[in-house]
Amino acid sequence: MKNINDKNERAEEVKVAQERMEKFIKANYEGIHNVTFKDNYEIDPMGGIEVFGYYNDDTSNKFDGIYDKSNDKIMGHTIDAVRKKGCRDKDCNY
Structure with missing residues (x-):
C-alpha cells in the first residue's frame, strides 16, 4: 500500500512541476x-524535480527545468528560445 501511495504522490508532484514549468516558459519566452x-x-536528493520536453510541436525545440517544490519555483532551466524583453534581467512572474 505504501508503495502505491508513494507512486501517486510522486506523480502528483511531477504534474505540479510540469504545470509550473509550462507557466514559466510561456511567461518568460x-x-x-x-x-x-x-x-x-x-x-x-534535495527534492527538486527535473522535467524534460519540447515546445511548439517541434521535437528539436528541447527544454529542461528543475522545479523546487519547497520554494514553488523553477530554479534552473535550459531552453533555446528568445527571452521576452521585460524578462531578460530577471524572471517574469508566472
Missing part, C-alpha cells in the same frame, strides 16, 4: 504556443 513533456523526469 517569446513565441511559445504549446509545451509537450516527455514521460521521463528526475528527482534529486
Whole structure:
C-alpha cells in the first residue's frame, strides 16, 4: 500500500512541476504556443524535480527545468528560445 501511495504522490508532484514549468516558459519566452513533456523526469536528493520536453510541436525545440517544490519555483532551466524583453534581467512572474 505504501508503495502505491508513494507512486501517486510522486506523480502528483511531477504534474505540479510540469504545470509550473509550462507557466514559466510561456511567461518568460517569446513565441511559445504549446509545451509537450516527455514521460521521463528526475528527482534529486534535495527534492527538486527535473522535467524534460519540447515546445511548439517541434521535437528539436528541447527544454529542461528543475522545479523546487519547497520554494514553488523553477530554479534552473535550459531552453533555446528568445527571452521576452521585460524578462531578460530577471524572471517574469508566472
